[in-house]
Amino acid sequence: MDVINTIGRRKASVARIYLSQGSGKITVNGKDYKEYFPQPNIQYNIEDPFKTLELENQYDAKVNVKGGGFKGQSEAIRMAISRALVKINADNRKPLKDKKYLTRDARVVERKKFGKPKARKSFQFSKR
Numbered sequence: 001m002d003v004i005n006t007i008g009r010r011k012a013s014v015a016r017i018y019l020s021q022g023s024g025k026i027t028v029n030g031k032d033y034k035e036y037f038p039q040p041n042i043q044y045n046i047e048d049p050f051k052t053l054e055l056e057n058q059y060d061a062k063v064n065v066k067g068g069g070f071k072g073q074s075e076a077i078r079m080a081i082s083r084a085l086v087k088i089n090a091d092n093r094k095p096l097k098d099k100k101y102l103t104r105d106a107r108v109v110e111r112k113k114f115g116k117p118k119a120r121k122s123f124q125f126s127k128r
Contacts, residue, residue: 004087008080011108013068015076019084022060024050028077029065037074045074049081052095059085079104 004019026046028036037043050056061081065073082101085092096102110119117123 004084006080006083006087008076008078008083010075010079010105011068011072013065013072013076015063015065015073015080017064017077017080017084018062019081019088020060020062021058024057024059026061026063028063033063037070039070042070042074045078046081048099049078049085049096049101052099052101053085053092055085075105 002020006017006019008015008017026033028046033046034043037046047056050059061084063077063080065077067073068076078101082096086096086102093102112119
C-alpha cells in the first residue's frame with residue numbers, strides 16, 4: 001500500500017491527509033497531534049475513526065489543516081481519516097457511516113446583515 005490522499009471539511013476548516021502503513025503516528029502541521037490539540041476531547045475526534053475500526057497503531061497520518069478553530073479543524077481531520085480508511089477497504093464504510101463520520105456537516109457561520117449588530121440580532125426597539 002502506498003500513500004492515500006483525502007480531504008475533509010468542516011465549517012471554515014480544510015484538512016488534507018496522507019495516510020500510509022505505519023505505527024500509528026499522527027502529525028498535524030508538522031507537530032504531534034497531542035501537542036497541536038492539547039484538549040483530550042478534541043484528541044478523541046482524531047483517534048475515534050481508528051478506534052471504531054480497531055485499527056490503532058497500524059497507519060501513520062500526515063495532516064495539513066488550515067482555517068477555522070480547533071474544533072472545526074479536528075472534525076475536518078476526522079472526516080478525512082474516515083474517507084481514507086474507506087478508500088483502503090470498502091468494508092470500513094458501514095461503521096463509519098453509522099457514526100456520521102463520512103457526512104459533510106454543511107453548517108457554517110451566517111453572514112452579518114446591514115442595519116443589525118450581528119447576523120440576526122436587532123437593536124432595541126423603542127415605540128416612543
